[in-house]
Amino acid sequence: MDKMSDNIFTENPMTQSVNPQFQITADNPPGFHLLSKPSGSTCNIDCTYCFFLSKEALYPNEKSRMSEATLEEYIRQLLESHRISEVTVAWQGGEPTLMKLDFFRLSVEIVEKYRRPGQVINYTFQTNGILLNDEWCEFFKKNNFLVGLSVDGPREIHDTYRVDRGSQGTFDKVMKGLNLLQRHKVEYNILCTVNAANENHGRTVYRFFRDELKAKWIQFIPIVERATSETIEIANQGWSIQKDRKRLLYTQTGNLVTERTVGALQYGRFLVDIFEEWVRHDVGKVFVQLFDVTLESYIGRHMLCIHAPTCGYGPALEHNGDLYSCDHFVEPDYLLGNIHKTHMQDLVSSPEQRKFGRDKLDSLTAQCQKCEVRQLCNGGCPKDRFALSKDGEQGQNYLCPGLELFFTHTRSAMLEMLKLLELHRAPADVMALITAEDIKRGIYQPCPCGSGKKFRFCHGNKNPESQFSKLNTGSVIETNKDK
Numbered sequence: 001m002d003k004m005s006d007n008i009f010t011e012n013p014m015t016q017s018v019n020p021q022f023q024i025t026a027d028n029p030p031g032f033h034l035l036s037k038p039s040g041s042t043c044n045i046d047c048t049y050c051f052f053l054s055k056e057a058l059y060p061n062e063k064s065r066m067s068e069a070t071l072e073e074y075i076r077q078l079l080e081s082h083r084i085s086e087v088t089v090a091w092q093g094g095e096p097t098l099m100k101l102d103f104f105r106l107s108v109e110i111v112e113k114y115r116r117p118g119q120v121i122n123y124t125f126q127t128n129g130i131l132l133n134d135e136w137c138e139f140f141k142k143n144n145f146l147v148g149l150s151v152d153g154p155r156e157i158h159d160t161y162r163v164d165r166g167s168q169g170t171f172d173k174v175m176k177g178l179n180l181l182q183r184h185k186v187e188y189n190i191l192c193t194v195n196a197a198n199e200n201h202g203r204t205v206y207r208f209f210r211d212e213l214k215a216k217w218i219q220f221i222p223i224v225e226r227a228t229s230e231t232i233e234i235a236n237q238g239w240s241i242q243k244d245r246k247r248l249l250y251t252q253t254g255n256l257v258t259e260r261t262v263g264a265l266q267y268g269r270f271l272v273d274i275f276e277e278w279v280r281h282d283v284g285k286v287f288v289q290l291f292d293v294t295l296e297s298y299i300g301r302h303m304l305c306i307h308a309p310t311c312g313y314g315p316a317l318e319h320n321g322d323l324y325s326c327d328h329f330v331e332p333d334y335l336l337g338n339i340h341k342t343h344m345q346d347l348v349s350s351p352e353q354r355k356f357g358r359d360k361l362d363s364l365t366a367q368c369q370k371c372e373v374r375q376l377c378n379g380g381c382p383k384d385r386f387a388l389s390k391d392g393e394q395g396q397n398y399l400c401p402g403l404e405l406f407f408t409h410t411r412s413a414m415l416e417m418l419k420l421l422e423l424h425r426a427p428a429d430v431m432a433l434i435t436a437e438d439i440k441r442g443i444y445q446p447c448p449c450g451s452g453k454k455f456r457f458c459h460g461n462k463n464p465e466s467q468f469s470k471l472n473t474g475s476v477i478e479t480n481k482d483k
C-alpha cells in the first residue's frame, strides 16, 4: 500500500502496489515498496477466498508476531535503503491490528530515531476494520496514516465471502470501523476484491462505495485462486483451518480456478461497467486506482507493478524477518533471505530478485508481445499467467480477456483526457465531451458499455435502484437486477 503522489488527476492518496520502478535505472533500486506483515498471515476473520490464511502453515511452530528486535531492524534497514526522500512504511496482514496499538506506537518512535533529515515517511495500514476503536483512529490521525479498508460491496455481497470464524458476515463490524475512521477524519480508501459474488454488479458496488461509504479512493483487486485437479475440491471449500478438513498451503500452481474466482472476461466487464459511470460523473472527484494508473501508462509511467513491464520492487516481510519476492509469492521458492542475516537492500537488489522482476517481461507470450494494448497491460501479474494463449502457448494471463476488454474499451476516453492535459485543461473536462456524445447518440440507442441494453436503462439511468441493502437500513429493495 502506498501513497501515489504526482498523480495525473490530482494529489491522490491511493494505496497499494505502487511501483517506484519508473525511477529505477540500476539493479540497486533507490526505493522500493515493502509490505510488512507483523502478524504474518494470521487474521481475526476467515474470508473464504483468502489463501493468505493458509500461509500460517509456513511457520507451524511459531506465534506469528513481529518482535521489537525485528521491528527495529526492519525500520532501520528500510530507511537506510532508500536513496529517494519518500519512504513508505506499509503495514499489511493477515490483520495488522492483531499486533496491538503499542507495537505501532513503537514503530513510529523507531522511525523518528532513524529518519534522516529530509526523509518523508508515508504510513499505510491495510485492515479489515473490525478491531478499530477510538484509540486506533486517534493514533492514525495523529500520525497521518492512510488506512485501507477491505469492503467487497453492499451487505449481501460483502458477507458472501468476508465472514468470521463462525461463518457469520462481517459487514456490520466493518461499517462500525468505517464510521470511526470517518468520525476521526482519518484518510481512508476502500479496497474491494472482485470475485464471483460481485462480478456482475460493478456499478452497484461502485455507487455503494461512492454514495453510501463516501469513498474518494477505491482499489479493485481480482480474486484469482489457482488449484490443480488434485486440490480443487479442497480449495473450493476455502483456505482456513476447519474442523475435519484438510488444509492446503496455497502456492501459485495449477491451471484450474476455484468457484470464487472472478470470471476472466467478467473482470473486464466489471471494470468497464464502473468506468462508464465514472467517466460521466466522477473524473477528478473519485479516484479508482486502475483508471489512474492506466492514464499514467499512456505517458510511459507505470505506477502499478501489475501493469509495468517488469516488477520485483514490492517484497514482503514476514513477522520473523524473512523477506519474500512479493506478497503473492510468500512461498519457499521465493524466500530471498532474512533481514537479521542480510541487509534488505542486498536482498532486494540480489540477482534472484532482479531475475524475478525481469522474468515478468522475459516470459511474455507471443500473444502478449503482439497485443495492441501491451504497453498498458504488459501481460499483467505473473501469478495469474497460467492459461493458454490463443496460439496454445502456456503462460497467458488467466484474466487476459478481461484486461484486453478494459484497456481497449477505455482507450478513446483516456486519449481524450490526455489531449485535455496537453492543452493544460483538467481531465475532468472529458465528462462534458462524453455527455455531448450521449445527447447526440440518443437515450434509446445501445449503451456504450456493451451491455446490450438501451442507454436510458443502463448508464443513462442516473438513479437506478439497487437490489441490495442500503447502509443502516438493512432492508433489501427488490427491483430489477442491474444486469
Ligand code: SF4
Residues within 6 Å of the ligand: 305, 306, 307, 311, 312, 313, 314, 326, 327, 328, 360, 380, 381, 382, 383
Ligand atoms: S508478482 Fe505481481 S504483484 Fe508481485 S511484484 Fe510482480 S506484478 Fe506485482
Ligand code: SF4
Residues within 6 Å of the ligand: 367, 368, 369, 371, 372, 373, 374, 377, 378, 379, 380, 397, 399, 400, 401, 403, 404
Ligand atoms: S491484454 Fe492479454 S494479450 Fe494483451 S498484454 Fe494483456 S494479457 Fe497480454
